[in-house]
Amino acid sequence: MKPKPVEPWGGAKGASFGRPPGGGSPDAAVGADPSGRGPASPGQGAPRDAFDALGPPLSRLPFSPSSERVLSHVVLAMRVTAGAMVGSALVAMVGSVAFGATWTGILAALGQLAVAVVVALPSQVLPAGLLVRVSNALARVGTTDEEDQARLIEGLRTLRWLFLVRTLLFVFAVASPCVLGILGAMFYGMLASVMGPVLGGLSGS
Amino acid sequence: MSTPDDPPKLPFSRDERRLFYAVSRACGWLSAAHFVGAAALLFGGCCILPLGAALITNGFPGARGPLGSVIGGLMVVGFLPLLLTWVAQGSVLVGLYRRFDRLARPGGRDLLLLEESFVRLRLFFVVEAIFGIVTLALSLFMSSLGGLASLGWLGGPG
Numbered sequence: 001m002k003p004k005p006v007e008p009w010g011g012a013k014g015a016s017f018g019r020p021p022g023g024g025s026p027d028a029a030v031g032a033d034p035s036g037r038g039p040a041s042p043g044q045g046a047p048r049d050a051f052d053a054l055g056p057p058l059s060r061l062p063f064s065p066s067s068e069r070v071l072s073h074v075v076l077a078m079r080v081t082a083g084a085m086v087g088s089a090l091v092a093m094v095g096s097v098a099f100g101a102t103w104t105g106i107l108a109a110l111g112q113l114a115v116a117v118v119v120a121l122p123s124q125v126l127p128a129g130l131l132v133r134v135s136n137a138l139a140r141v142g143t144t145d146e147e148d149q150a151r152l153i154e155g156l157r158t159l160r161w162l163f164l165v166r167t168l169l170f171v172f173a174v175a176s177p178c179v180l181g182i183l184g185a186m187f188y189g190m191l192a193s194v195m196g197p198v199l200g201g202l203s204g205s
Numbered sequence: 206m207s208t209p210d211d212p213p214k215l216p217f218s219r220d221e222r223r224l225f226y227a228v229s230r231a232c233g234w235l236s237a238a239h240f241v242g243a244a245a246l247l248f249g250g251c252c253i254l255p256l257g258a259a260l261i262t263n264g265f266p267g268a269r270g271p272l273g274s275v276i277g278g279l280m281v282v283g284f285l286p287l288l289l290t291w292v293a294q295g296s297v298l299v300g301l302y303r304r305f306d307r308l309a310r311p312g313g314r315d316l317l318l319l320e321e322s323f324v325r326l327r328l329f330f331v332v333e334a335i336f337g338i339v340t341l342a343l344s345l346f347m348s349s350l351g352g353l354a355s356l357g358w359l360g361g362p363g
Binding site: 055056057058061062063064067070071073074077078080081083084085087088091092094095098149152153156157159160163164166167170171173174175 | 215216217221224225227228231232234235238239241242245246316319320323324326327330331333334336337338340341344345347348
């Protein structure tokens with residue numbers, strides 16, 4: 001039988017998340033912390049690998065003062081980004097209503113508002129909310145000495161989701177203008193070659 | 206007592222290491238998206254730049270006033286900074302990918318790797334913040350342009 005490939009964190013590929021540290025039998029999991037942190041008390045078996053020898057999560061992570069300063073800058077930058085994203089979404093919504101109401105009528109303006117809301121919620125407001133959550137967790141790591149490790153993990157878990165959402169949005173945002181841009185340029189080129197003089201006359205008038 | 210040669214070991218559990226691995230993969234995907242976006246922008250630049258130049262020269266087809274020229278100017282001027290920003294952010298994300306990938310393996314350099322990750326996160330989010338502020342300013346600018354155009358000061362359709 002082929003041995004299972006080992007993942008970077010030491011577990012076997014395909015192993016379930018609930019397996020005890022060291023890949024022991026299910027019986028060995030009795031009394032173990034479900035987070036994979038090892039036996040709950042020293043009397044429940046000898047440590048088998050690095051994970052079994054772990055202590056409880058640290059209430060204070062021993063970062064240097066410069067790193068804590070960097071962390072506070074990260075938090076500030078995240079909050080500024082979140083504020084700018086929400087501000088952009090609001091401006092886009094107000095702008096679409098004002099623009100539509102002036103040029104296309106109130107019904108079309110309401111339609112544009114609906115489109116702006118549908119676009120802004122996933123593309124601006126959702127990442128902004130995730131950013132605020134990450135920044136709050138990291139701010140507690142930097143400013144308090146309570147459950148630092150748990151807060152860091154909470155922040156990284158949200159950061160992972162933020163990055164995945166951003167990836168999807170990025171792919172969508174890049175793919176759609178790319179396709180539209182190429183089609184638009186082709187259309188514009190055809191139009192310009194066929195009706196160049198007419199277009200020139202219109203833009204000059 | 207820990208020294209620079211023997212940094213303190215952090216008690217990350219297996220699930221937490223797994224999370225580091227997942228975060229590193231998310232960084233990898235986002236960095237790949239940035240590089241693909243930059244390549245697409247470079248390719249699309251061939252379409253955007255002539256179109257922007259045409260808008261600067263002629264304005265919108267069927268429109269009067271300088272609105273088209275302003276939008277064309279923004280397209281031409283905004284192209285290079287956007288390209289550089291995406292390439293820079295992609296590079297920072299590659300650095301983050303490497304650090305979180307190493308954090309996923311149990312070792313003695315956890316604290317150092319975390320501190321290095323914070324430096325890269327700061328770089329990434331400072332660029333994001335600048336980008337967000339510029340986007341907000343542009344949104345305000347375009348909305349006020351639209352307002353001026355609707356008042357007939359910059360021209361409009363027809």
